[in-house]
Each structure stands twice: as structure tokens, then as C-alpha cells.
Amino acid sequence: MSTIVEALREAVGADAVLDAAATAERASSYWDQSPMRAAALVRPRTTAEVAAVLKVCHARGQVVVTQGGLTGCVQGATTDQDSVVICMERMNSIEEIDLVGRTATVQAGVVLQKLQEAVRDKGMLFPIDLGARGSCTVGGNVATNAGGINVIRYGMMRSRVLGLEAVTADGTVISSMNRMLKNNAGYDLKQMFIGSEGTLGIVTRVIVRLEEAPVSRNSAMVALTSFEAVTGLLKRLQQALGGQLSAYEVMWGDYFREVTAPGFHRAPMDRHHPYYVMLEAEGANPTADAEQFTNVMGAALEEELVIDAVIPQSDTERTLLWDIRENFQPLYIRKPIFLYDVSLPIRDMEAYVIEVQARLKKRWPNSRCDVIGHIGDGNLHFFVTPGCEGENLHHQSDEDVYAPLQPIGGSISAEHGIGTEKRVHLGISRSPEEIELMRLLKRTLDPKAILNPGKIL
Amino acid sequence: MSTIVEALREAVGADAVLDAAATAERASSYWDQSPMRAAALVRPRTTAEVAAVLKVCHARGQVVVTQGGLTGCVQGATTDQDSVVICMERMNSIEEIDLVGRTATVQAGVVLQKLQEAVRDKGMLFPIDLGARGSCTVGGNVATNAGGINVIRYGMMRSRVLGLEAVTADGTVISSMNRMLKNNAGYDLKQMFIGSEGTLGIVTRVIVRLEEAPVSRNSAMVALTSFEAVTGLLKRLQQALGGQLSAYEVMWGDYFREVTAPGFHRAPMDRHHPYYVMLEAEGANPTADAEQFTNVMGAALEEELVIDAVIPQSDTERTLLWDIRENFQPLYIRKPIFLYDVSLPIRDMEAYVIEVQARLKKRWPNSRCDVIGHIGDGNLHFFVTPGCEGENLHHQSDEDVYAPLQPIGGSISAEHGIGTEKRVHLGISRSPEEIELMRLLKRTLDPKAILNPGKIL
Numbered sequence: 001m002s003t004i005v006e007a008l009r010e011a012v013g014a015d016a017v018l019d020a021a022a023t024a025e026r027a028s029s030y031w032d033q034s035p036m037r038a039a040a041l042v043r044p045r046t047t048a049e050v051a052a053v054l055k056v057c058h059a060r061g062q063v064v065v066t067q068g069g070l071t072g073c074v075q076g077a078t079t080d081q082d083s084v085v086i087c088m089e090r091m092n093s094i095e096e097i098d099l100v101g102r103t104a105t106v107q108a109g110v111v112l113q114k115l116q117e118a119v120r121d122k123g124m125l126f127p128i129d130l131g132a133r134g135s136c137t138v139g140g141n142v143a144t145n146a147g148g149i150n151v152i153r154y155g156m157m158r159s160r161v162l163g164l165e166a167v168t169a170d171g172t173v174i175s176s177m178n179r180m181l182k183n184n185a186g187y188d189l190k191q192m193f194i195g196s197e198g199t200l201g202i203v204t205r206v207i208v209r210l211e212e213a214p215v216s217r218n219s220a221m222v223a224l225t226s227f228e229a230v231t232g233l234l235k236r237l238q239q240a241l242g243g244q245l246s247a248y249e250v251m252w253g254d255y256f257r258e259v260t261a262p263g264f265h266r267a268p269m270d271r272h273h274p275y276y277v278m279l280e281a282e283g284a285n286p287t288a289d290a291e292q293f294t295n296v297m298g299a300a301l302e303e304e305l306v307i308d309a310v311i312p313q314s315d316t317e318r319t320l321l322w323d324i325r326e327n328f329q330p331l332y333i334r335k336p337i338f339l340y341d342v343s344l345p346i347r348d349m350e351a352y353v354i355e356v357q358a359r360l361k362k363r364w365p366n367s368r369c370d371v372i373g374h375i376g377d378g379n380l381h382f383f384v385t386p387g388c389e390g391e392n393l394h395h396q397s398d399e400d401v402y403a404p405l406q407p408i409g410g411s412i413s414a415e416h417g418i419g420t421e422k423r424v425h426l427g428i429s430r431s432p433e434e435i436e437l438m439r440l441l442k443r444t445l446d447p448k449a450i451l452n453p454g455k456i457l
Numbered sequence: 458m459s460t461i462v463e464a465l466r467e468a469v470g471a472d473a474v475l476d477a478a479a480t481a482e483r484a485s486s487y488w489d490q491s492p493m494r495a496a497a498l499v500r501p502r503t504t505a506e507v508a509a510v511l512k513v514c515h516a517r518g519q520v521v522v523t524q525g526g527l528t529g530c531v532q533g534a535t536t537d538q539d540s541v542v543i544c545m546e547r548m549n550s551i552e553e554i555d556l557v558g559r560t561a562t563v564q565a566g567v568v569l570q571k572l573q574e575a576v577r578d579k580g581m582l583f584p585i586d587l588g589a590r591g592s593c594t595v596g597g598n599v600a601t602n603a604g605g606i607n608v609i610r611y612g613m614m615r616s617r618v619l620g621l622e623a624v625t626a627d628g629t630v631i632s633s634m635n636r637m638l639k640n641n642a643g644y645d646l647k648q649m650f651i652g653s654e655g656t657l658g659i660v661t662r663v664i665v666r667l668e669e670a671p672v673s674r675n676s677a678m679v680a681l682t683s684f685e686a687v688t689g690l691l692k693r694l695q696q697a698l699g700g701q702l703s704a705y706e707v708m709w710g711d712y713f714r715e716v717t718a719p720g721f722h723r724a725p726m727d728r729h730h731p732y733y734v735m736l737e738a739e740g741a742n743p744t745a746d747a748e749q750f751t752n753v754m755g756a757a758l759e760e761e762l763v764i765d766a767v768i769p770q771s772d773t774e775r776t777l778l779w780d781i782r783e784n785f786q787p788l789y790i791r792k793p794i795f796l797y798d799v800s801l802p803i804r805d806m807e808a809y810v811i812e813v814q815a816r817l818k819k820r821w822p823n824s825r826c827d828v829i830g831h832i833g834d835g836n837l838h839f840f841v842t843p844g845c846e847g848e849n850l851h852h853q854s855d856e857d858v859y860a861p862l863q864p865i866g867g868s869i870s871a872e873h874g875i876g877t878e879k880r881v882h883l884g885i886s887r888s889p890e891e892i893e894l895m896r897l898l899k900r901t902l903d904p905k906a907i908l909n910p911g912k913i914l
Binding site: 072098100101144145148151152153155156158159161168172173174175176177178179180181182183185186187188189191192194195196200211212214216231235238239240241242243244260282283284285288289291292327342343345346347374376377378379409410411412413414415416417418422426429430431433434435437438440441445456457 | 555556557558559579601602604608609610612613615616625629631632633634635636637638639640641643644645646648651652653657668669670672673688692696697698699700701720730736739740741742745746748750800801802803804827831833834835836866867868869870871872873874875879882886887888890891892894895897898901914
């Protein structure tokens with residue numbers, strides 16, 4: 001029997017297949033620069049080539065790991081020396097932008113920022129946006145149902161995908177390249193592939209919805225004295241800005257103080273408030289929008305719902321404010337550091353954060369737990385540092401963060417997915433019946449368990 | 458062995474089960490007043506009772522048809538004398554409205570309008586809205602992924618459902634009562650049940666997203682001379698109203714003339730234009746919104762993008778305008794009449810409508826084909842009358858409407874679903890691989906094929 005490298009080269013051409021040695025010249029991921037381990041890495045150019053690769057692998061029971069931009073946070077694309085990697089980097093074509101139907105058709109390997117820029121050049125907006133925009137791929141965004149900073153207004157990736165093409169484990173091409181906002185002709189099969197982290201099929205092409213580009217933008221960073229004020233201001237803005245609110249990013253005070261400590265970001269206001277929010281609204285009527293925004297912010301200050309506010313006067317100032325929220329490298333000086341993305345009802349958030357921090361302090365008196373979040377989306381991010389050495393620290397931290405979620409029906413993963421990292425904790429957020437149904441779907445679509453095995457389930 | 462009525466009464470109580478004779482005192486559907494045929498009709502009060510019913514039916518291989526408001530247009534809830542009907546009318550509780558988290562938790566049998574009114578009383582909006590609002594149920598809206606008049610801004614039912622509870626064929630309860638905007642902890646199982654028309658499980662409870670109630674509304678009915686102007690105005694409004702556009706309902710001239718003929722609706726403007734549009738925007742800033750709306754409409758009139766416009770001056774006037782679009786009873790004087798809901802890219806719409814009308818005229822010189830649609834959603838509704846008698850008229854009409862969809866990738870069902878009526882045509886919109894995957898899912902979740910058999914597949 002031929003080797004897997006030989007079989008793949010025969011199927012899709014020698015130029016498309018790297019052997020184990022050549023693969024090892026690549027980094028494991030954006031976060032892990034160690035050499036990537038794999039039996040082979042294939043770089044298909046078309047859906048047909050992906051199908052050809054899967055036919056070869058399916059026949060041999062060969063494990064396949066699909067990779068996009070490798071920026072994921074949950075080890076969802078991790079490989080070992082027996083894996084075949086399908087790397088989507090050459091499937092990077094923006095096939096069409098339809099300005100009337102407001103759609104873009106792209107191959108899965110297109111980098112998110114490339115798509116954002118291409119549609120912006122045509123007066124449109126592709127609103128999925130996250131820190132990894134310069135590296136992550138649209139296919140990866142689909143496979144993980146990416147969220148990001150604009151979900152409050154525009155929804156997650158799932159709500160952007162009108163159609164897609166995917167290849168199932170045996171090499172069957174499921175082409176559901178719908179470009180309509182509405183289609184109820186039978187089951188909406190694309191939903192199965194969105195957010196399934198490469199375990200049910202490989203997404204190769206996507207049709208996404210675009211929006212008209214907004215022409216006004218109003219931003220502010222504000223300080224608040226209580227969590228009640230944080231949710232009160234959110235509701236006020238939702239009412240007064242009529243759906244224009246596009247970002248509402250909350251930073252707990254400790255996070256803000258940490259990233260604005262001397263030598264890091266410059267603090268645009270007093271550093272001793274309990275909460276800070278970076279907020280933004282986008283609209284179509286610059287004069288009226290600015291006036292309404294100013295009025296709402298003025299009233300909030302007057303009523304002391306907000307106790308301080310900075311409104312950027314230029315793009316540069318705006319970027320500096322956003323950096324405080326988006327660029328948290330200062331935190332990564334601490335080692336080890338564990339990143340979490342949980343979701344829970346807003347009404348339970350304040351008590352939940354207090355409980356997690358208390359648990360961590362009890363376990364490790366020198367621990368830190370800094371919190372930021374897209375609270376309008378119910379989504380919090382935690383940065384946990386034990387502040388000590390020892391074994392099993394990550395698992396102990398997981399316990400403290402996840403255990404209080406179960407009684408309030410929270411999720412152990414808002415937007416990062418499950419991957420390998422959270423697999424053992426899935427039962428905290430999902431019932432035995434749900435997990436059994438997931439397993440049934442996995443067995444049905446991938447009976448030989450070759451697609452990204454060990455991830456999610 | 459006990460009869461099915463006896464077995465069901467034992468499982469959920471005598472008061473919950475009607476026998477065949479009692480069931481026949483009910484109408485078959487909203488559209489068909491003939492007696493409903495069934496072996497039994499069960500009216501459960503809880504998810505547990507639905508599960509108990511399904512356990513009985515699964516053990517016996519008993520066919521089950523679930524019914525909501527019976528307003529569907531594709532015979533998706535049709536029964537025969539061997540069916541057990543699960544009627545959701547007693548599962549009509551609005552369990553909770555969360556004003557901070559902006560969710561409502563309801564049982565599946567809640568009538569849509571009841572939910573709309575309950576949240577409106579609390580200053581919120583549940584934006585799914587359609588003509589059948591007074592009869593259709595939220596569970597039915599989920600099972601068919603309902604659309605309606607506000608999809609352009611708020612999306613279909615699928616985008617409103619945060620969590621749901623469903624019972625699968627063997628009586629297993631899949632409780633995915635998520636209330637967060639974001640949750641990526643494993644596969645998003647609820648997606649399978651949404652839009653599957655009762656064939657994969659029975660939806661019993663739902664958590665839906667609410668919006669803050671808008672405080673401004675601006676409406677207009679306008680006349681246009683070309684389809685290019687119709688799409689041009691749509692794009693203009695999307696740009697200038699910054700996502701506030703909530704309805705853009707197009708009526709082809711023949712439809713408008715028909716429903717405003719003497720004795721029917723009063724025509725608010727000249728009846729001889731090629732296209733009419735009912736449009737509406739919702740916002741949060743009454744003064745600024747009205748000014749922007751007036752400016753945009755004024756500019757459109759000045760440039761002759763729009764050639765006539767009526768802006769309602771009261772709620773009564775607004776309702777009279779909406780009646781022209783929503784109350785098309787005048788058409789139903791014609792017999793037979795066949796209703797279609799197709800979707801297709803906007804850029805293909807004008808040519809498609811011309812082709813369908815030409816095909817129908819060629820087949821039946823006295824035929825009529827009137828067209829309205831949510832064109833921003835890619836969704837057209839056709840009313841076809843052959844204008845003659847004969848056999849097989851419906852099927853012939855189907856051919857003329859559906860055949861031209863295939864080359865442009867259109868869908869035979871934008872929002873009504875497939876039911877029994879469109880089953881034989883599914884292959885026009887979906888590939889053999891897609892249909893095979895649908896069958897595989899159906900066999901996997903319902904191996905005895907007891908759930909709404911003969912629908913969709």
C-alpha cells in the first residue's frame with residue numbers, strides 16, 4: 001500500500017502535499033511556535049480537491065485536521081504525528097461581491113480582514129470583527145461560529161451565512177450555496193456545519209450577507225460606579241439609539257488598571273473606577289446621530305448614571321481607546337495565564353464574577369482574575385493567573401470558573417468553541433441527552449471518526 | 458392490546474385525549490373547514506406529557522402529526538384517519554419576560570399575537586409578524602422558520618430563537634433552553650428542529666430574543682415606473698436609514714389594480730403605475746427620524762426615482778394602506794387559485810416574473826399571475842389563476858413557476874416550507890446530495906418514521 005503522502009500526491013498533485021518534514025517547518029499555531037506535527041499537510045485549491053483528499057483519507061480511516069488561520073483559543077486544530085492536515089491557505093479567492101443582493105461569495109481560506117477591506121472598498125460592511133481579523137479565515141469563523149465586538153448589533157457568524165459548501169467525511173460535496181435571505185426548502189443543512197469545529201464536515205465556500213456601510217460613527221469610553229449602572233446604561237442606549245449601538249465592551253476596574261499601568265496604555269481618565277465601558281454606535285445620518293448621541297451621553301452624566309466620559313476627537317484617539325480593550329498583551333507578562341469565554345444571563349453576571357473571584361482567591365491568595373466582556377451578548381472573558389506554581393493549575397482554575405455556571409444555565413464557551421481544551425467540561429453546559437444527540441450526529445456523519453477527532457466530543 | 462385512545466388516556470389522562478369522533482368536530486385547518494380526520498387528538502399541558510405521548514406512539518410505530526394554529530400554506534399538518542394529532546393549544550403559557558436579558562420564555566402553543574402584545578405592554582418588541590398573527594403559534598413559527606413583513610430588519614424566526622426544548626421521536630427530551638445571545642458549547646442542536654416542520658422532533662418550549670420597542674415609525678406607499686427604481690429605492694433607503702428600514706413590501710401593478718378595483722380597497726393613488734411599495738422605518742428619535750425620512754422621500758420624488766407617494770397621517774390611514782398589501786381576499790374570488798412563495802436573487806427577479814407570466818399565458822391565455830413580495834428578503838409571492846377548467850391544473854402551474862428557478866439557484870419555498878404540497882418539487886431547489894443528507898438525518902432521528910411522515914421528504 002502506498003504511503004499517505006504518495007496517495008495524496010496522486011490525488012491532488014505533488015505541489016499540494018507537504019510531507020512530515022516540510023510540515024514541521026510550520027508553527028503549530030498562532031499561540032504555539034513549536035513545529036507542527038503531522039503525517040502530511042495538503043493545500044487544496046478547490047472544493048473538488050478537498051473532496052478528493054477526503055475520499056483518500058476516508059478509505060484509509062485516516063485522521064484529518066482542517067486548519068484556517070490557527071488563531072483559535074481552544075486547541076480545536078491541534079495535530080499529532082498521525083494527522084493529515086488540510087490547510088485552507090490556497091482557497092483564498094473572493095469570488096463575487098453582489099452590491100444589489102448584498103452578498104459576498106468567498107472560498108473558506110480568505111482572511112477575514114481581506115474580506116472586510118474588499119467590501120469596504122465597495123461601500124459595504126462585513127460586520128464580523130475580532131482581534132484576530134488579520135490572520136483568522138472566513139472558513140474558520142464559520143467552523144467556530146465566531147462572535148467578536150459587533151455581535152450586539154449584527155449577530156454571530158451563523159447569522160451572516162446565507163449559503164455554504166461543505167465536504168463530509170466520505171468526500172461527498174454538500175453544496176448549499178444559497179444567496180437568499182430566506183429559504184425554507186427542506187432542512188437548513190448548513191446549520192450543522194456552522195460551529196461544529198471541523199468535526200462534521202469541511203467548509204470550503206461560503207456566501208455571506210453584507211450590510212450597507214454606515215456613514216456615522218460615535219464612540220465613547222465611560223466610567224461607572226456599579227454593575228447596575230452598566231446594565232442601566234446599556235438598556236438606555238438600546239432604547240435611545242434605535243438599534244444603532246454596535247459595541248458595548250465592559251472592562252472591570254482591575255483589568256483597566258492593569259492594562260493602563262505605567263509603561264502600558266495611557267489611561268484616558270481616572271483609573272480608580274469600578275467599571276469602564278467602550279461603546280460605539282453606527283448610523284446613516286451624521287448630524288442627527290451625533291446630536292442624539294451627545295444628548296444621551298449628556299443625560300447619563302447629568303443623572304450620574306455615568307461618572308466620567310471621554311469622547312475621541314479623531315480616529316487616532318479612537319484607536320487608542322480601543323487598544324485598551326483589544327490589546328491586552330500587558331496581561332500576558334503573567335505566567336501561566338488561562339483565558340476563558342463564558343456566557344450567562346446579564347442578571348446573573350455581577351454575582352457570578354464575585355463568586356469566581358472569591359473561589360480563586362480562596363484557592364490561591366495571590367491569584368488574579370481580570371474580566372472584560374461583550375455583556376450585551378451575555379459574554380464575559382476571564383484572564384486567570386494563579387500567582388503560584390504547582391501541578392494541575394489549569395484544571396483547578398477551570399473548576400472555579402465553570403462550576404458556578406451550571407446552576408444559572410451558563411455556557412462554558414460563548415464564542416471560542418470547545419476544541420480539545422474544554423471537552424471534559426462539556427457536561428457542565430449541556431445535558432446528557434444533548435451530548436448523546438451530538439454523539440449520534442457525529443457517528444452518523446462521520447462513522448469512521450476521521451474528522452478532527454477528540455475535538456468537542 | 459389496548460386501542461391507541463386507551464393507551465394515550467392512560468399515559469396523560471382522559472381529559473387530554475379526544476377520540477376520532479370528537480376530533481372530527483374540529484376543522485381540518487384554517488383554510489379547510491372539513492372535519493379533521495384522526496385516530497385521536499391529544500392536548501398535552503407540559504413537555505413531559507408530550508414525551509409520554511411520544512413514548513406510547515414510538516412503541517407502537519404510531520404516526521404523529523403536531524399542530525399549532527393550522528394556518529400553514531403547504532399542508533404541513535395534514536392528517537388522515539390513522540394519525541395521532543398532538544395539538545399544542547393548552548401549552549399556551551408565557552412563562553417569563555426578562556427585560557434586562559431581553560428574552561421571553563414561552564410554551565410552543567402561545568399564539569403569536571399574544572406574545573407580541575405581552576411584550577409590547579412592557580415596552581419591548583417581538584418583531585416576527587405576519588398576517589396569520591392572530592391564529593398561528595410560536596411553536597409553529599419555529600417549526601416552519603416563519604418570516605413575514607419585518608424580516609428585512611429583524612430576520613426570520615431562526616434568528617430569534619435563543620433556546621428551545623424539543624422531544625424526539627422516542628420521547629427523549631432535548632432541553633436546550635439557552636437564554637444567551639452567544640453559546641458555542643458543542644453543536645447547536647436547536648437548529649435541527651427549527652424549520653423541520655415537525656419531522657425531526659416536537660418543539661415544546663422556546664426562549665426568544667426581544668428588542669427594545671421603537672418609538673418612531675415612518676410609513677409611506679409609493680409608486681414607481683420600473684423594477685430598477687424599486688431596487689434603487691431599496692438600496693437608497695438601506696443606506697440613508699441606517700438599518701431602520703423594517704418593511705419594504707412590493708406590489709406589482711396588476712396586483713394593486715386587482716385589490717383596489719371598485720368594491721374592494723380604496724386606491725390611495727393613481728392605479729396605473731407598474732409598481733407600488735409599502736415601506737416603513739422604525740427608530741428611536743422621532744424628530745430626527747421623521748426629518749430624515751422626509752428628506753429621503755423628497756429627494757426620491759425630485760429625482761423621479763419615485764413618481765407618487767402617500768404618507769399616512771394617522772394610524773387609521775396607515776392601516777388602510779397596509780390592508781392593500783395584507784388583505785388580499787379580493788383575489789380569492791377567483792377559483793382555483795394557487796399561492797406560491799419563492800425566493801431568488803433580487804437581480805434575477807424582474808426577468809423571472811416576466812418569464813413565469815409568459816409561460817402561464819402561453820399555457821392558459823386567460824390566466825392571471827399577480828405578484829407581491831418582500832423583495833429585500835428575496836421573497837416573492839405569486840397568486841396564479843388558470844382562468845380555465847381542467848385536470849392537473851395545480852401541477853402544471855407548479856411547473857411554470859418552479860422550472861425557471863433552477864438555473865438561477867432560487868428556492869421553491871422562501872418562508873412557507875415544503876409540507877406535503879411541495880414535496881415532489883424539492884429536487885428543483887436542492888441537490889441529490891442535500892436530499893440524501895436530509896433523509897439520513899430523518900432516518901437517524903426518527904428511525905420508525907412516525908413524526909409527520911410524508912412531509913418535506
